[in-house]
Amino acid sequence: IVDNINTQTTDYDLVIIQLGDNVNNEVRNELFKTSCKQLIQAVRTHMPSARVSWVGEWYSSAQRQEIIAQSCSETGSIFIDISDLSIKENQATIGDIITRDDGTTFEVTNSGVASHPGDKGMKLIADRIIEKLF
Numbered sequence: 018i019v020d021n022i023n024t025q026t027t028d029y030d031l032v033i034i035q036l037g038d039n040v041n042n043e044v045r046n047e048l049f050k051t052s053c054k055q056l057i058q059a060v061r062t063h064m065p066s067a068r069v070s071w072v073g074e075w076y077s078s079a080q081r082q083e084i085i086a087q088s089c090s091e092t093g094s095i096f097i098d099i100s101d102l103s104i105k106e107n108q109a110t111i112g113d114i115i116t117r118d119d120g121t122t123f124e125v126t127n128s129g130v131a132s133h134p135g136d137k138g139m140k141l142i143a144d145r146i147i148e149k150l151f
Contacts, residue, residue: 033070
């Protein structure tokens with residue numbers, strides 16, 4: 018954590034963290050119990066004037082949600098819960114065309130990919146972040 022964050026500028030006024038969805042086994046859960054708060058503390062130390070928020074999670078679990086919420090509470094950070102947005106109508110669908118940053122496109126053909134947020138889900142996540150921060 019420290020090696021990566023020390024390469025960043027210190028004058029940010031807002032930091033948004035969105036991690037945790039791939040904490041999907043007991044070993045990772047145990048590590049997450051401490052690393053979640055450590056990451057927030059490292060950001061706060063390196064960027065003392067930044068507001069820090071954690072957005073979580075699309076693929077949520079009660080255990081991870083509690084870890085994130087508690088870590089945010091203990092560090093004076095903002096927890097932005099998006100778990101209620103992860104419903105079928107907000108997901109991508111098989112056949113959707115995804116455009117990457119470089120302009121290339123691909124068709125969603127895999128149900129795992131389709132379970133991620135679609136355009137509607139992304140808009141709702143953005144709206145939730147704005148609602149909670151401003």
